[in-house]
Amino acid sequence: MGLDWKLKEKLAARLAREQGHIVYPAGGRARFALAYPNSYFVGMSNLGLHIIYDILNHRTDTACERFFLPDGRELDEYRRTKTPLLSMETQSPLSDFDVVGFAVSFEMDYFHLLDMLEVGRVPLLAMERDERSPLVIAGGPCATFNPEPLSSFVDAFIIGEGEETVGRFMDVYQAAKQDGATREETLRRLSCVPGVYVPSLYEHIYRGSGELETIRPVGDAPAHVERQWVKNLDDYPAHTVVVTDETEFDLYLVETARGCGRHCRFCMAGYCFRRPRNRSLAVLKDAINGAKVYGKRIGLMGAAISDYPKIDELSEHILSEGLAMSVASFRADSVTETMIRSLAESGMKTITLAPEAGSAKMRAVVNKGIDEEHLFHAMELGVAAGIRHYRLYIMIGLPYETEADVDAVAELAGRLKDYLEAHESRGTLTLSVNPFIPKPFTPFQWAVMAEKKYIEAALKRLKKALSARKGVGLIAEPTKSAYIQGVLARGDRRVSCALYRAHMAGGAKAFHRAMKEEGLREEFYLSREYGEKEIFPWDVLDMGVKKEYLYEEWKRAECLETTIPCFDGCRRCGVCG
Ligand code: SF4
Ligand code: SF4
The missing domain is CATH 3.40.50.280 (Cobalamin-binding domain)
Known part of the structure; x- marks a missing residue:
């Protein structure tokens, strides 16, 4: 050796x-x-x-x-x-x-x-x-x-x-x-x-x-x-343990909450880490005290940060301790003035919102629970606090999406940019666009992943529609890796043979060939209709959420029926007994 x-x-x-x-x-x-x-x-x-x-x-x-x-x-x-x-x-x-x-x-x-x-x-x-x-x-x-x-x-x-x-x-x-x-x-x-x-x-x-x-x-x-889950988050501290400057965002991470009760139908985190739980403010204050010695910005972690019930007190506490804070993104419908002001005072230059889609129809399909007014309100709070730049997470290729829904993304971006120009002339709006990838243990586990040519055409259409708007940018991940992710997300154990073969031949770039050589068709995993009673490779695992509940949610998506968030006393999905 x-x-x-x-x-x-x-x-x-x-x-x-x-x-x-x-x-x-x-x-x-x-x-x-x-x-x-x-x-x-x-x-x-x-x-x-x-x-x-x-x-x-x-x-x-x-x-x-x-x-x-x-x-x-x-x-x-x-x-x-x-x-x-x-x-x-x-x-x-x-x-x-x-x-x-x-x-x-x-x-x-x-x-x-x-x-x-x-x-x-x-x-x-x-x-x-x-x-x-x-x-x-x-x-x-x-x-x-x-x-x-x-x-x-x-x-x-x-x-x-x-x-x-x-x-x-x-x-x-x-x-x-x-x-x-x-x-x-x-x-x-x-x-x-x-x-x-x-x-x-x-x-x-x-x-x-x-x-x-x-x-x-x-x-x-x-x-x-x-699956196991922590009933009381306060039993386990969740913050940075080893401190280094050599990380992606140079933050001291502190987890505020875990799980999410919003029921977005594509979201694996929202279904696999149920039920939603919050850490107590006292425990979070202790974690922030421990962070003071390092002087780093506090990176608040959680599925939907702005949903944390004491977000205002927490934000004010972080700043009163002489620290700054940061969040990756938040829900436009639960953001508060105090939180945004604290982020601005912390030096945050960009606010990231995740409407996922441009049309109200598509936001109902995914059960996002965000209206356009929420986005304007969040932008209004941001502009008032002096934040100039905005980023939107958007998915394309969602179930039941049409060309009109793709156009609606550009139209929404246009309206938000109009607002921004009227209030903050130097502001920019960036769309971060990703293809939708169906994930296990979500209602969309039955969904077909849109074909590559559809995604590429939708991206082209979106780029063309946005090209006339100055100050509106579009970032899109390469579609190739999205399809590998799609196969791996819903793959069965035969796919591990293709992974092995791909590894031997050079890694991810050899995956498509490896699938073929193993006699496996990617379409089998990506683009066929999965049956209601289909046995999924992950069915041996029990996430606590009933499969029938997930299927019902899948059907509700088709009818644009929305589902209310988790609440105390709810027994709908199986997790809470
Ligand atoms: S708000 Fe929706 S997308 Fe965000 S974590 Fe919750 S369920 Fe997932
Ligand atoms: S049973 Fe109700 S409250 Fe509990 S995780 Fe499921 S939907 Fe949420």
Whole structure:
């Protein structure tokens, strides 16, 4: 095994620039590699990583170290010098760890997960690992809503919110280790931990037509794996633990709330992390007190930040402590004057709103619950506070969308720009436009993903309509990766063979060819009508939301029927009993 000292020194230097990491002396503790399948910059902006790092390192029997995907040139350097992937804390090789736990937030990171295993010298395929290999586990949003495309590479998945499960997982793992249990027996025991899904303990049987006929548990594996969720958020702190300047947004992250009760029909976070919960203001004030020493801007995290009931008090508290605040986006219908003023005083130059669609019809289809007046009101508050720039998140290719709905996006942008010009002559409006990707465990899991030629034509139409407007910009992600994400989001375990083949042939760019070579048709996953009773690859998981409820919501979308948000005493979807 080679070792490039420059790579090792680079990691050590980066570690020296951090505050808050923990390094345990060698020996005595189980070694847990917390791996983020993207760069250090992206990974260190992921609050889940900080939370799990903190929980594991507070155990008396576990030492957790972090691994990140080296950037392009560095990854080549690892390969060229045959250096195994090294940890941040002690620059130890990945394969020396007992457990490798990936935090997976994005489908495109599946390719990076395989790169990290390969460079880390851990056999890629779960079936090829032996008693000396680490256990490879994965958690995070993607692992929660559909683990199947990763099922050939991951021994066990943590389904739902990891705070409670990861501790129980380690208890059972440690006990199995002490008993001298084999890898197989350890995994069998782990499959009994609530929220742990061991894919090798389930057989997937397909019909000749390609659909799943049944998912069959092997031996005494549970028929369903219940996602776990934290009932009282105050039980677990959720803020930045390791502080560094080298993150995407250079923020000290603090989570205000989790889950969202707004029922947008495309939103995986809104369905997989129900019910909506808030952290108490006292706990948030404590977190902000702890942040003061670093002097960083506070990045408030949560599904819909402006829905936090005490957002005004929280905003005022942050500023009164001499700190600044930031939010990624917020709902136009719950934003307050105090919040916007606090953001402006914090130096925020751009407000991001997410109407998702231009027409009232499409906002009813997705159940966005945002009217045009809300957008104008938010802009009015922003302009009054001195904020000049506005960004709108828009999706195209939504179910039941027509050309008129695409035109409505440009028309809405025009009206908002008119308002902006009348009140703030130097203001800009930017549309961030993405194709809609159907996600598991949402009412739109039955939806067809619009074809590439439709998306490209809609984008062209939108660009043309906006070209006449000065100060209105349009940013669109490349459509190619959206279709890979679409396949991976609703893929079954056969797709993991294509992932493996693509990895061997160079990664994401080889995915389309790999699918063909595996005899898999992308249209099967993207553009066919899914049946009401179709067995989905993720049906073995139990998110608490009844499938019939999701289907009813899917049908309501067609009729433009809107659904009211969560409320106390509600029992509609199955999560609250
Ligand atoms: S407001 Fe809608 S899109 Fe935003 S988190 Fe909630 S459900 Fe998702
Ligand atoms: S049961 Fe009602 S309140 Fe509870 S998560 Fe479902 S919709 Fe929301």
